[in-house]
Amino acid sequence: MIEILCVDDDRNNRMTLQLLLEEFDDIQTTEASDGQEAIELCRQKHFDIILMDIMMPNVNGITATSVIKSFDKKTMILALSALDDETSKNQMLVSGAEDYMTKPIEDNLFHQRIANYIQIVQLRKLKPLNTDAINPFSQEIYSRSLKFKINSPQSLAELWDYYLNQAKYEIAELEDCIRIIYAIGQFSLKNHHSFSIVAEENDDNLFITLELLETINDLSIQHILVKNYKNGIFILKNHLLSFRLPKAKIIPKVDLAKIEINDYTQSVLAKTHFNKTLxxxxxxxxxxxxxxxxxxxxxxxxxxxxxxxxxxxxxxxxxxxxxxxxxxxxxxxxxxxxxxxxxxxxxxxxxxxxxxxxxxxxxxxxxxxxxxxxxxxxxxxxxxxxxxxxxxxxxxxxxxxxxxxxxxxxxxxxxxxxxxxxxxxxxxxxx
Incomplete structure (x- = not known):
């Protein structure tokens, strides 16, 4: 079932959207009369697609899009507006909307766009399968991967900078894992041995695999990891050292419209945490x-x-x-x-x-x-x-x-x- 939220302050416009959506099977629609109501509904449940008007009382579509995308990045937002100008379009796209259509809505174009988005949503819900996965933990990973060639101190520094300063991962053990990998890399480079690091991931985990570890014997690596990375989840096999890093689960944020908090408190609330499994x-x-x-x-x-x-x-x-x-x-x-x-x-x-x-x-x-x-x-x-x-x-x-x-x-x-x-x-x- 595809969940669709129709957001517009005009009841007739919402009715028009409902009639246009009757073309599709297996969808469930919900309505919101302004941006604030849309935000509250999205905090309660995930919507696959949101049809968002721009000019609305209380909270407009641009602000609502930005707030919703801050805690639910997977929802797809299609902006619908009578404003046919580049400024409004750019503001919506910068706020996180995937697409922009002007009113009055042209039926065939609308149906084509929605059909494409429904297909994307359905494909997202399928578990990925990659038989060429490098990591030994799982083949259920995205088709993309990232490879680092570690052949100099500079390339090792790039790895450090990417994961600890640039990449936006909310992973509790990421820093400890990168420190261990950095130490292994330093040791290998001192012994004139270059190697590769491959990063793969899925919705739940980041997998980082070091290829062709030959400078240190397996037992030494195991002892070093047990001593210095006690919470690490790893597999060492056939000269491959692979780490599984569980991604954090998002804790819903407090309704910002009802509680006034400063920017620092908001940044703390926006963080995610890894929950232990009972x-x-x-x-x-x-x-x-x-x-x-x-x-x-x-x-x-x-x-x-x-x-x-x-x-x-x-x-x-x-x-x-x-x-x-x-x-x-x-x-x-x-x-x-x-x-x-x-x-x-x-x-x-x-x-x-x-x-x-x-x-x-x-x-x-x-x-x-x-x-x-x-x-x-x-x-x-x-x-x-x-x-x-x-x-x-x-x-x-x-x-x-x-x-x-x-x-x-x-x-x-x-x-x-x-x-x-x-x-x-x-x-x-x-x-």
Whole structure:
């Protein structure tokens, strides 16, 4: 259903618009008699298309367009006016209107314009799909992307300036993410290694991916991120380091016509904030078919505990294979859950490492260390399952992401021959 708002102080003009719109199916129309009423209606709900008169009492169409566009950029506004002059047209377009038509309205031209806007609205509502996506999080991204070639300190400074000084993103973690990327870039350039950064996005997320990371080993990068970017959501795979940055949800602003506030207060109210996802809200939106699999995670966790205890008693490739096989079943369920890519990445990283582990190179004392930490990890993820999906008490569904990855890395470091370079960490210039 396409929502259309007709704004005009003349009742006959509104009736004319209603008659013209009868040409279209699956639309719902609402009327407003002036700009102030239009603003109030738009604060209550989103309208896909607004037909806006210019000359109206109380609040005119130019002001109303500017205010509405300040909190709802996706609504499409078509200005309708008896004023056929460039000044009025330019003022409406500068205020945010997509188009301008003069009265009296020519039927065929009106129908053509509205048909085009309805098509755009319908296409917007379809989820984008890009099979050429660079990031490993999602293929549901816009067709556009932005690529930075990092081959000099100047190109790195351009990245910094674009995201922290120019781009209008309201993302809570953006500054921390860019600082980490800047540090990685500095380290890579010092080692005479250039690389590319690709930015992709959709309505909900910005994805920033660093390509061809070869100057730092994976374990060092993981430790640096866990230490310096605890809230980061990332996947490191095949020399690609990709970050997912959730975009902020807009908090509706106070009605400015009824409350007098200064410019500074208005600028604060205009800001957006990232809202944490409550467990109760997340579970409510989770498919029933997945909930059955989530309940079965308790049985899988019990099998993992049994396999870990057996591995401590008899550490060989067969008992280790039993652990990785059962852990794969656990990961399969987590992989199907929206919003838990980072959680699944942590478990996948550990499992992939264990699958390639050569036990002949491991000291006997390390098997007991592994068993203790692995059982502790299983306790943590069982607590995660209960707090989110059973008790629904978690205030943030991502409360365990960072500590889980840290534990997985700690387990991996027991056996890993790929030492974390203290020199690498010391060379990182974080500020």
């Amino acid at each position: 467990a109760s809200d997340y579970v409510e939106s989770t498919a029933v078919s997945l909930m059955d699999k989530i309940e079965n995670l308790e049985n899988i966790r019990y099998d993992l505990e049994t396999a870990a205890i057996e591995f401590e008693k008899l550490p060989n490739q067969d008992t280790l294979h039993e652990i990785t096989s059962i852990l794969s079943l656990y990961i399969d369920v987590v992989d199907n859950l929206m919003e838990f890519e980072h959680f699944a990445y942590a478990l996948n990283t550990l499992n992939d490492f264990l699958k390639t582990l050569d036990l002949e190179q491991i000291e006997a004392k390390d098997f007991k260390k592994f068993s203790i930490l692995f059982l502790s990890l299983l306790d943590d993820i069982e607590g995660w399952r209960k707090n989110i999906f059973i008790l629904k008490e978690a205030n943030d569904i991502h409360y365990l992401d960072s500590s889980l990855l840290s534990t997985c890395l700690q387990i991996q470091s027991i056996f890993s021959k790929q030492e974390v370079s203290r020199h690498d960490e010391d060379e990182f210039e974080l500020f």
